[in-house]
Amino acid sequence: MTITVFLGCCSYTKAQTIQGTQAKLHEQNTMSVLWFQQSGEAKALYYQGYNLGKLRLDDYLGKKKKHTSLKPAIVLDIDETILDNSPYLASYAVSGNGNPFDWSKWFNRAEAKPLPGALEFLKYADSKGIEIFYITNRFEAQKNATIKNLKMVGAPQADREHVLLLQPGEKGKESRRQYVAKTHDIVLLFGDNLGDFSEFEGLSVKERIKETQKYKDIWGKKFIVLPNPMYGDWEEAIYNYDYRKTDEEKAKLRIENLEKR
Numbered sequence: 001m002t003i004t005v006f007l008g009c010c011s012y013t014k015a016q017t018i019q020g021t022q023a024k025l026h027e028q029n030t031m032s033v034l035w036f037q038q039s040g041e042a043k044a045l046y047y048q049g050y051n052l053g054k055l056r057l058d059d060y061l062g063k064k065k066k067h068t069s070l071k072p073a074i075v076l077d078i079d080e081t082i083l084d085n086s087p088y089l090a091s092y093a094v095s096g097n098g099n100p101f102d103w104s105k106w107f108n109r110a111e112a113k114p115l116p117g118a119l120e121f122l123k124y125a126d127s128k129g130i131e132i133f134y135i136t137n138r139f140e141a142q143k144n145a146t147i148k149n150l151k152m153v154g155a156p157q158a159d160r161e162h163v164l165l166l167q168p169g170e171k172g173k174e175s176r177r178q179y180v181a182k183t184h185d186i187v188l189l190f191g192d193n194l195g196d197f198s199e200f201e202g203l204s205v206k207e208r209i210k211e212t213q214k215y216k217d218i219w220g221k222k223f224i225v226l227p228n229p230m231y232g233d234w235e236e237a238i239y240n241y242d243y244r245k246t247d248e249e250k251a252k253l254r255i256e257n258l259e260k261r
Helices: 014-022 024-040 038-063 086-095 102-107 116-125 138-153 174-181 205-212 231-238 245-258
Strands: 004-006 009-011 071-076 131-139 163-166 183-191 221-224
Touching: 024 038, 024 245, 038 071, 038 116, 038 163, 038 183, 038 221, 071 205, 102 138, 116 131, 131 138, 131 174, 138 163, 163 174, 174 183, 205 231
Parallel strands: 071 131, 071 183, 131 163, 183 221
Antiparallel strands: 004 009
8 A cells, every 4th residue: 555644644545545456456355364264253154054054954844744845955055165265365365376266276185174063064964864965166177176175074975966066168056056956955055155046147246236135035044145255256246257357457446346435
């Protein structure tokens, strides 16, 4: 940040703010990663989400005779829903080395740890005969490493049939959700991104918010959202889904999208 001092007071212009952030845009992620890793609030939100999931699952099981004859299933995202990739993002925030959205080397290490409450819930669902599907936008080439990581942390049903990755030419997760829905009654969906629940791909910032409001009676009932301030489609929407923009352009859009008084 460029700071100009006048009579002991600090002031900076919008242009100077952009100038100071464009060279080290990655540093802006420091606080979001720090909150995700070190705040009790983040852990509480994960416990809250999975506790709510257990309550909703129990409610379903208590009334399952009234439901479809299809076998019940739950669908979960993996990254920042079950597995914690924040150490990778922390390294990027500190050093700026590498692209935070080129995850290949990190995924292949299969070292991500489980997030709070995730395994307890997954094991509970498994014990109740619920089929578990892991739908992620990791690439198919990362399937073996993904299954290895899930098995390492003890996630049940982590096999090739239940771990569904992004296929060539596929956009979003809806086709994989529909694939599961052909043979299963999807009771709950978990994720940290709106695209984990419905077709939000390509929507503008305002459109995403408007579409979210349409589901206001479903959040917490069938759709359970988990916290991720570090990355996601929410950020891509700010850039109009164009990560080829320069750091200067991205910094400018971040500031322009702030609601100021």
